[in-house]
Amino acid sequence: MTAQVGVIMGSQSDWETMSHACQVLDELEIAYEKKVVSAHRTPDLMFQYAEEAEGRGIRVIIAGAGGAAHLPGMVASKTVLPVIGVPVKSKALKGLDSLLSIVQMPGGIPVATVAIGKAGATNAGLLAAQILGTSDAGIRARVQARRDRIRDEVLESSDNL
Numbered sequence: 001m002t003a004q005v006g007v008i009m010g011s012q013s014d015w016e017t018m019s020h021a022c023q024v025l026d027e028l029e030i031a032y033e034k035k036v037v038s039a040h041r042t043p044d045l046m047f048q049y050a051e052e053a054e055g056r057g058i059r060v061i062i063a064g065a066g067g068a069a070h071l072p073g074m075v076a077s078k079t080v081l082p083v084i085g086v087p088v089k090s091k092a093l094k095g096l097d098s099l100l101s102i103v104q105m106p107g108g109i110p111v112a113t114v115a116i117g118k119a120g121a122t123n124a125g126l127l128a129a130q131i132l133g134t135s136d137a138g139i140r141a142r143v144q145a146r147r148d149r150i151r152d153e154v155l156e157s158s159d160n161l
């Protein structure tokens with residue numbers, strides 16, 4: 001199946017976080033590709049990836065990076081596909097640096113920024129699914145079923161107090 005979501009990250013060390021986005025996509029039966037691409041360390045590959053993604057059938061890009069997290073914004077500058085930025089938790093500043101680097105885009109080039117770390121990566125997977133779901137009833141139904149399951153788990157959690 002052709003990948004509809006491109007999951008990219010600045011370093012292999014981001015995988016622990018970004019794997020949570022991929023888990024959601026697996027769960028919702030959405031085809032994706034995953035790759036290490038860095039604005040800083042592999043700038044030519046980054047531009048090539050951003051320029052070629054749409055032509056390969058990618059519809060949404062999830063980009064995770066930590067520290068001076070320029071990857072999501074730079075990718076967004078080279079494609080009109082929606083880019084979801086995941087701030088990876090950094091050691092020195094606990095991801096606040098990543099968050100601010102990703103969220104404070106100049107007007108005109110948006111990056112949809114989620115929360116720092118695992119919850120953000122999970123939500124990035126869900127947001128990508130919801131974007132694809134606007135034109136795919138099957139994905140919409142699977143997202144709704146996941147919501148229903150979470151609701152039921154929360155309602156049942158009172159029984160274990």
Ligand SMILES: Nc1c(C(=O)O)ncn1[C@@H]1O[C@H](COP(=O)(O)O)[C@@H](O)[C@H]1O
Pocket residue numbers: 009010011012013014037038039040041064065066067068069070071072088
């Ligand atoms: N922020 C970026 C970019 C980028 O934005 O292009 N490339 C790598 N990195 C980040 O550097 C951190 C440390 O990377 P290493 O663990 O490889 O030293 C990672 O969180 C990565 O996302």
